[in-house]
Amino acid sequence: MSSSCWTTRATKRHRDCRKPLVTILAVLALVGCQRSDPPPTPPRVVQVASAVRTDSARDLRLSGTIEAERTTALSFAVPGTVEEVLVREGTAVVRGQVLARLSAATYRDALAIAKATADQAEDASRRMEPMHRNGTLPDVKWVEVETGLNQARHALSIAQKSLDDTNLRAPDDGILARRNVEPGAVAAPGMPAMILVQTRTVLATAPVPEMQVSRVRTGQSARVVVSALDREFTGIIREIGAVADPLTRTYPIKVAISNPNGDLRVGMVAELYIRREDATSAVVVPREAVRVDEAGAPCVYVVTPEEKVRRQSVEVTGFLGEMTALSNGIAEGDRVVTSGTPMLADGMTVRILTPANAER
Secondary structure: HHHHHHHHHHHHHHHHHHHHHHHHHHHHHHHHHHHHHHOOEEEEEEEEEEEEEEEOOOOEEEEEEEEEEEEEEEOOOOOEEEEEEEOOOEEOOOOOOOOOOOOOEEEEHHHHHHHHHHHHHHHHHHHHHHHOOOOOOOOHHHHHHHHHHHHHHHHHHHHHHHHHHOOOOOOOOOOEEEOOOOOEEEOOOOOEEEEEEEEEEEEEEEEOOOOHHHOOOOOEEEEEEEOOOOOEEEEEEEEEOOOOOOOOOEEEEEEEEEOOOOOOOOOOOOEEEEEEOOOOOEEEEEEOOOEOOOOEEEEEEEOOOOOOOEEEEOEEEEEOOOOOEEEEEOOOOOOOEOOOOOOOOOOEEEEOOHHHHHHH
């Protein structure tokens, strides 16, 4: 066999062996490409609502708390050991009622000494007065007698006042919010022994944003909703703060509410609704559509005709029931996302959840 024929057959066998190898490499490459391509992300499912226009969104809604009209820290005027505490926290008290007592033995002894000194001075004055009238007692001596009598009388008054001050009395009607002393404790003047609050009238206190504070005034009526009682109250704006909080840029307002039955308790959460008389018609959306961005500003997600979302900054101008009034960036008829917003981003494709596909 010639060398040329041998070479031709060897080359042919080599080529035949390469074909399966090429096929295997092609299949592996195809599989590798398929594994490297991630599956497409399905659209995020959201619920939407249409923005509507109304002329009823006139209420400025604020969140606040119920506070006492007046809070008084009570303390003993004299030092001593607490002998008895007569009231418990939460008890209603009346003006002049004794709330606690100090051990009074020392003060009773001091009063007895002062009374004896005063009696002695009174007796000396009675004995010396006839002598002063007939001129047998020098004037300088009579002045000493009168001075001693006045000093004794003042000392007696002070001793009596100190004994009375061993009783801690309520300066006004109210509720005992806190007691800081127990029998056996040592009390000192100025050390708060009890906290008394007056709640026949309470104050619903809330911060007003600086952009809205010019729209409220003292004497204006306000609705106050207390969810803990599931009731609504009517009050009057009594105070508007003059200095803004340096961090939140808000001004505190206080709404006075009559509370004769004591139903409103200090610390309850309240929602204040103040009618803005200058308000006009506004676009409203459900409350759950309004979110807060990274800067703490309100925003909504608007669904475009291409079924994509666009984050839009807005300004909250009021509230109407479960709806929020908006301005600057939202128009009547815009579709806003009401659920599924935490993971949304500008340009993201969404699928709108409707009653039809919600059942699937």
